[in-house]
Amino acid sequence: MNVATAGSGRPVVLLHGFPDSWRLWRDQIRVLAAAGYRVIAPDLRGFGRSSRPPDVADYRMSVLVGDITGLLDSTGVDRAAVVGHDWGAVLAYQLAGGRPERVDRLVVVSVGYPAAAAVSGDPERIQRSGYLRWFLPPGVAERLLPRDDWRLFRDWGWHGVERNTDPDCERQIADLSRPGALTAGLNWYRANLGSAAAADQPVRALVPVLCPTMGVWSSGDQFMAEAQMTRSSDFVTGPWRYERLGCDHWVPVHAAEELGNLLLDFLGGPENPGCG
Numbered sequence: 001m002n003v004a005t006a007g008s009g010r011p012v013v014l015l016h017g018f019p020d021s022w023r024l025w026r027d028q029i030r031v032l033a034a035a036g037y038r039v040i041a042p043d044l045r046g047f048g049r050s051s052r053p054p055d056v057a058d059y060r061m062s063v064l065v066g067d068i069t070g071l072l073d074s075t076g077v078d079r080a081a082v083v084g085h086d087w088g089a090v091l092a093y094q095l096a097g098g099r100p101e102r103v104d105r106l107v108v109v110s111v112g113y114p115a116a117a118a119v120s121g122d123p124e125r126i127q128r129s130g131y132l133r134w135f136l137p138p139g140v141a142e143r144l145l146p147r148d149d150w151r152l153f154r155d156w157g158w159h160g161v162e163r164n165t166d167p168d169c170e171r172q173i174a175d176l177s178r179p180g181a182l183t184a185g186l187n188w189y190r191a192n193l194g195s196a197a198a199a200d201q202p203v204r205a206l207v208p209v210l211c212p213t214m215g216v217w218s219s220g221d222q223f224m225a226e227a228q229m230t231r232s233s234d235f236v237t238g239p240w241r242y243e244r245l246g247c248d249h250w251v252p253v254h255a256a257e258e259l260g261n262l263l264l265d266f267l268g269g270p271e272n273p274g275c276g
Helices: 022-034 061-074 087-098 123-128 140-144 147-155 167-176 181-192 195-199 226-235 256-267
Strands: 003-006 010-015 037-042 080-085 103-109 213-218 240-245
Touching: 003 022, 010 022, 010 061, 010 087, 010 256, 022 037, 022 080, 022 256, 037 061, 061 087, 061 181, 080 087, 087 103, 103 256, 140 147, 140 181, 147 167, 167 181, 213 226, 213 256, 226 240, 240 256
Parallel strands: 010 037, 010 080, 080 103, 103 213, 213 240
Antiparallel strands: 003 037
8 A cells, every 4th residue: 555644743544536546635735744743645445556456346345444444553543533535535434433443533525424325316416426327337437438538537527627637637547547547446336336335244334423523515516416415414423514615526626725724623633632
């Protein structure tokens, strides 16, 4: 596992999602380290410079939680504040729910609690998640996304504008173009939303989050409806806070200053254990 670290003090773990790497958090790493936090930002399994196992089963949520608990163990961290975006938010929920002794505060960005995100009959959620129909079958997205210099990826709205020239979009394409990288990223979906998820008991055995939790959603999100975030409060028994920003799905990049300020306020200072 490739890990970016900065600063010293109370630990904060930053978990990115698809199709990113630790670099998604570059602005928050700088802000948190300057404020006296120890920041730990891994390239999650299959992404960035971390290893890319070939099997779908290697990306089950129970395995991914083990990656993060192993990371905490290897860095000598007993408890940390955990911040997750996209799939990183799902992983953060699973970690906080399944291993509550390891998480003292939780921040989830863009994606709500898994059970809330799967509320049946929500037409907005169904409309925004239509891409899953071709993400889940093996080989389909691998053929479609890279065509014509990744035209579908660029036009699809990853960064909120058509034919985007955002350097983060180019960085994502460069990462996904490496051998096996696109399939590795898609395996997060296939292992946890596809037929393989049925074999992963911990995904179904979701438990409430006990620690103070902040949900952050953005009004221009292309993929996730607001309700899946606001309904997450039903699955958090600790104090719940909700913040709504005005950018697209990539909040850590396109609302970097706002998110950094929210994190500093919510985490409560580098000397505060944050147990609430």
